Amino acid sequence: xxxxxxxxxxxxxxxxxxxxxxxxxxxxxxxxxxxxxxxxxxxxxxxxxxxxxxxxxxxxxxxxxxxxxxxxxxxxxxxxxxxxxxxxxxxxxxxxxxxxxxxxxxxxxxxxxxxxxxxxxxxxxxxxxxxxxxxxxxxxxxxxxxxxxxxxxxxxxxxxxxxxxxxxxxxxxxxxxxxxxxxxxxxxxxxxxxxxxxxxxxxxxxxxxxxxxxxxxxxxxxxxxxxxxxxxxxxxxxxxxxxxxxxxxxxxxxxxxxxxxxxxxxxxxxxxxxxxxxxxxxxxxxxxxxxxxxxxxxxxxxxxxxxxxxxxxxxxxxxxxxxxxxxxxxxxxxxxxxxxxxxxxxxxxxxxxxxxxxxxxxxxxxxxxxxxxxxxxxxxxxxxxxxxxxxxxxxxxxxxxxxxxxxxxxxxxxxxxxxxxxxxxxxxxxxxxxxxxxxxxxxxxxxxxxx
Numbered sequence: 001x002x003x004x005x006x007x008x009x010x011x012x013x014x015x016x017x018x019x020x021x022x023x024x025x026x027x028x029x030x031x032x033x034x035x036x037x038x039x040x041x042x043x044x045x046x047x048x049x050x051x052x053x054x055x056x057x058x059x060x061x062x063x064x065x066x067x068x069x070x071x072x073x074x075x076x077x078x079x080x081x082x083x084x085x086x087x088x089x090x091x092x093x094x095x096x097x098x099x100x101x102x103x104x105x106x107x108x109x110x111x112x113x114x115x116x117x118x119x120x121x122x123x124x125x126x127x128x129x130x131x132x133x134x135x136x137x138x139x140x141x142x143x144x145x146x147x148x149x150x151x152x153x154x155x156x157x158x159x160x161x162x163x164x165x166x167x168x169x170x171x172x173x174x175x176x177x178x179x180x181x182x183x184x185x186x187x188x189x190x191x192x193x194x195x196x197x198x199x200x201x202x203x204x205x206x207x208x209x210x211x212x213x214x215x216x217x218x219x220x221x222x223x224x225x226x227x228x229x230x231x232x233x234x235x236x237x238x239x240x241x242x243x244x245x246x247x248x249x250x251x252x253x254x255x256x257x258x259x260x261x262x263x264x265x266x267x268x269x270x271x272x273x274x275x276x277x278x279x280x281x282x283x284x285x286x287x288x289x290x291x292x293x294x295x296x297x298x299x300x301x302x303x304x305x306x307x308x309x310x311x312x313x314x315x316x317x318x319x320x321x322x323x324x325x326x327x328x329x330x331x332x333x334x335x336x337x338x339x340x341x342x343x344x345x346x347x348x349x350x351x352x353x354x355x356x357x358x359x360x361x362x363x364x365x366x367x368x369x370x371x372x373x374x375x376x377x378x379x380x381x382x383x384x385x386x387x388x389x390x391x392x393x394x395x396x397x398x399x400x401x402x403x404x405x406x407x408x409x410x411x412x413x414x415x416x417x418x419x420x421x422x423x424x425x426x427x428x429x430x431x432x433x434x435x436x437x438x439x440x441x442x443x444x445x446x447x448x449x450x451x
Contacts, residue, residue: 001225003172003231004172004174005231025192025203026203026206027207028206028210029210030211030217031210031213031265034233034267036275038267038275039265039276039278041263041265041266041277041278043261043279043280043282044234044261044262044282044283045260045281045283045284046237046238046261047064047284047306047327048063048329049237049250050071050252050253051236052064052071052072052101054236054237055101055102056074057283057285057306058287059076059080059083059084059116059288060083061285061286061289062080062285062303062307062442063327063328065328065439065443066303066304067368067442068368068369070332070367071334072101072335073101074334074335075102075111075365075368076102076103077364077368079448080303081299081301081303084096084170085116086288086299087117087170087292087295090296090297092167092170092295092297093162093165093168093170094120094169094172095118095121095122095155096118096121096171096174097122097151097152097155097171097174099123099124099128099174100112100113100124100174102116103362105123105342105346106346106355106356106362107138108357108358109359110358111364114137118172120137120158121136121137122134122136122154122155123135124176124343125337125339125343126176126337127177129147129181130146130185131144131145132147132176132339135346140344140346146185146208147176147177148208148212149215151174151175151176151212152173152212152216153215155173159171159219159220163225170291177205177206177208177209178202178242179205182201182202182204182205182242184200184203184204184207191207192204198242199242202242216231217231226269227269228270230267230268230294232265233264233265233266234264234265234284237252237259237260238250238258238260239258245257248411248412249412253329254381255327255329255381255383255392257411257413260327264282266314276316280313281321281325281385282310282313282321284307285305285306285307285325290314303442303447304438304447308322324385324386325385326382326384326439327382327385328382328436328439329380331379331380332367332380335365342362372444375437375440375444378436381393381394381395382395382436383432384431384432384435386431388408389407389424391429393429393436402425402429404416404417404425
């Protein structure tokens with residue numbers, strides 16, 4: 001059984017948000033315990049420096065630009081194979097709970113959770129707060145309670161049903177917190193009265209999420225399946241000013257470490273019997289291939305993957321990453337996705353019995369349907385991470401600047417070695433350029449034409 005738990009982390013500390021990583025005030029007993037008992041990833045990376053693209057990388061094992069999921073508010077492409085679809089071929093029942101941010105909540109949308117492989121879904125178009133509107137399998141419903149706990153209750157209902165039916169399951173639990181405008185409930189706000197006013201609700205949201213994670217772990221234990229369940233937790237991007245990057249350069253929206261390196265924890269008591277930490281670079285693109293290997297699922301027409309299975313790492317048998325990681329933050333604006341407004345509108349339509357088709361109400365963004373992107377220019381910021389070495393490609397108005405850092409000795413990316421390590425830089429440039437061209441080929445539909 002597999003549970004993927006993740007968070008919005010809009011402004012959360014990317015590398016120091018829980019006590020196990022050194023935060024002085026934040027109260028997160030559940031995350032602290034997970035770090036002491038399971039596998040702690042000290043170099044875990046989001047597939048992109050913002051939310052929707054990273055979620056797309058979790059779902060597909062592919063860098064998000066391959067499907068045109070460039071920024072927040074963009075969607076999956078309907079042709080993509082998701083981890084939910086893949087695991088269903090191996091007999092798994094699948095559920096999504098919480099923030100989706102990869103498409104519409106309208107049941108007929110080709111990029112809704114239900115059309116992306118999930119048998120059950122209790123989801124929101126974007127982040128949510130207290131007493132949130134949610135969509136239960138496409139029907140808009142108003143809920144009561146702290147948002148993180150609301151979705152965990154729904155997820156545990158799904159898990160108990162799967163256990164009763166003796167079916168393996170995939171549960172994707174994506175919290176909406178912490179996200180501006182931060183809203184904490186009284187019991188959590190009371191813990192932070194001595195903190196700056198701007199921090200209180202932010203920290204309170206994280207503590208509420210930690211409590212919800214505790215409820216999730218307790219629920220797994222009460223059903224007797226915790227030993228054989230992989231519980232994988234990470235974030236979808238780095239910090240903004242409310243949070244902290246732990247001294248790393250950059251922040252959310254940037255390819256520097258502060259925008260990409262995020263917390264990562266994994267529990268699998270049957271196999272990870274002693275607490276461990278790993279400094280191997282791992283990424284959200286690795287989740288898909290790892291779960292396919294562990295489940296035995298097979299995909300007949302698998303598009304190119306950017307991730308690798310880290311199943312051997314979970315078993316203590318992986319000493320190095322077999323291939324580098326690529327990142328590309330494309331120059332384009334994000335798209336607003338207002339959860340409550342969208343779901344309230346859907347609720348009114350459903351009450352009136354006049355539901356508009358998703359293609360009219362919330363179409364797939366036009367930029368994702370194009371197939372004429374250039375493979376000569378790669379607008380924006382890209383990076384190539386090979387072990388401890390990280391090469392940056394920064395393009396502005398056609399001009400390209402290169403930077404090279406050794407993260408083993410320079411975790412803050414402050415000493416550019418591109419000139420002194422010219423041979424290494426040249427090799428990595430060639431590899432990154434080849435990867436970018438392959439991404440554009442996918443973006444232009446090559447992976448789908450081959451099917």
